[in-house]
Amino acid sequence: MPSTVTESLIFRDMFGTAAMRSVFSDEALVRRYLEVEVALARAEAASGVVPADAAEAIAAAAATMTIDFDRLRDQTEITGYPILAIVHQLSEAAGEAGGFVHWGATTQDIMDTATVLQVRAALDLVGADLVALRDILAALALKHRDTPMAGRTHLQQALPITFGYKVAVWLSMIERHIERLAQMRPRVLLGQFAGAAGTLASLGADGLKVQAALCDLLGLAQPSATWHVARDGLAEVVSFLGLVTGSLGKIGTDVMLLMATEFAELAEPFVKGRGASSTMPQKRNPISSELMLAAAKTVRQHVALMLDGMVQDLERATGPWHVEWIAIPESFILTGGALAQAKYMLDGLIVDAERMRHNLAMSGGLIVAEAVMMAAAPKLGRQVAHDVVYDACRVALTEKRTLADVLIDVPEIVDALGDAEAIRHHCDPANYLGLAPQMVDRMLSLLPAGQAGAR
Secondary structure: OOOOOOOOOOOHHHHOOHHHHHHOOHHHHHHHHHHHHHHHHHHHHHOOOOOHHHHHHHHHHHHHOOOOHHHHHHHHHHHOOOHHHHHHHHHHHOHHHHHHOOOOOOHHHHHHHHHHHHHHHHHHHHHHHHHHHHHHHHHHHHHOOOOEEEEEEOOEEEEEEEHHHHHHHHHHHHHHHHHHHHHHHHHHOEOOOOOOOOOOHHHHHHHHHHHHHHHHHHOOEOOOOOOOOOOHHHHHHHHHHHHHHHHHHHHHHHHHHHHOOOOOOEEOOOOOOOOOOOOOOOOOOOHHHHHHHHHHHHHHHHHHHHHHHOOOOOOOOOOOOHHHHHHHHHHHHHHHHHHHHHHHHHHOOEEOHHHHHHHHHOOOOHHHHHHHHHHHHHHHOHHHHHHHHHHHHHHHHHHOOOHHHHHOOOHHHHHHHOOHHHHHHHOOHHHOOOOHHHHHHHHHHOOOOOOOOOO
16 A cells, blocks of 8 residues: 555645656666666677677567566565666576676666666656746736735735736746756766776776767766766755745745735635535635645755765765665655646636735835835935834824825925825825836746747
């Protein structure tokens, strides 16, 4: 029976996706092991290290053999690693050519290279999801470029912004993740073939030639040096996933807060029963946002685990390597799940612009006290203007009046701004959006052609 949410028949599609689980399934992992063993045989044949017919026999055996998973599991539990068990079955299937299987390799060579092949496939999925999410956010930012709402700091209304501006901030993170992914690939998509202590001693002068041929066959870069105990590449991958899910957690947190009854400015897409309570019929809980946040919190722990796993002893580690077997698959599956939830939620996000305007007005103009102060400052001086408006704000709060009504009775402000109409203009939050709309334009202008909000 499954014991984790990423495998559970009940929870797995909430916390992951079928596509990402497929990349990290046992069957896919064994296929990767065989793919590396076959590529190694062919690379060695091309370099004159093993007979060409042996390499082809090994390839044919790998393509047609049926893995005995019970035997594989039992032998893995005994040896502590799956490769020896794989080599036994592949060697038997290859007949006389079986003696050339795994020639000059060590277990970690095969496992590391297979992991990188998995990582490459998983990063392709993450990259596609990030691009799709970028498109969704670009369209949302453009649509709400001028939709005013309250900007909040320390959970209190601060100054007016636009919802499009908020989305542009989200979008900027996603765009940077796409850039990070492109920059990261050359550093992490490296093959591994170096032998027992990493020196390729068993192949003599042919070692680096075989290594280059192996990497070429698999579409991976040849490493500058053995990375058996240099785990920064894989640690960077999981750290990148931590950044992605961290951004998704921030977006989910914003949506959850703005879905609160007292705000009611946003809502996740409506599907009958989604987010329902077993006892409170009125409830509509932010399910996707909650799952995004849960993924962020969990992947964050795996980032720490991978960083800790970088501290490895001498030329082959005694245990830190094993934490990668846990952290890498789970981090990718959770990231894939969080991205799927984000795409669904944001593509159908319900934006209540009227409620945003209502909340913006609830302070009676206090949210734009700065606007009045800055408008009066050229005549009164900044500090005097601040003190006069500060006193007016206290009166407005105490007497439950609008800021404009109070300021109209303040001679210094009337003198500085002109008349009641001018005061009311400065007290309208919609007239103090700063450059929020222009920041949306700037963000969209920096996207690749065809991605600036057009869907």
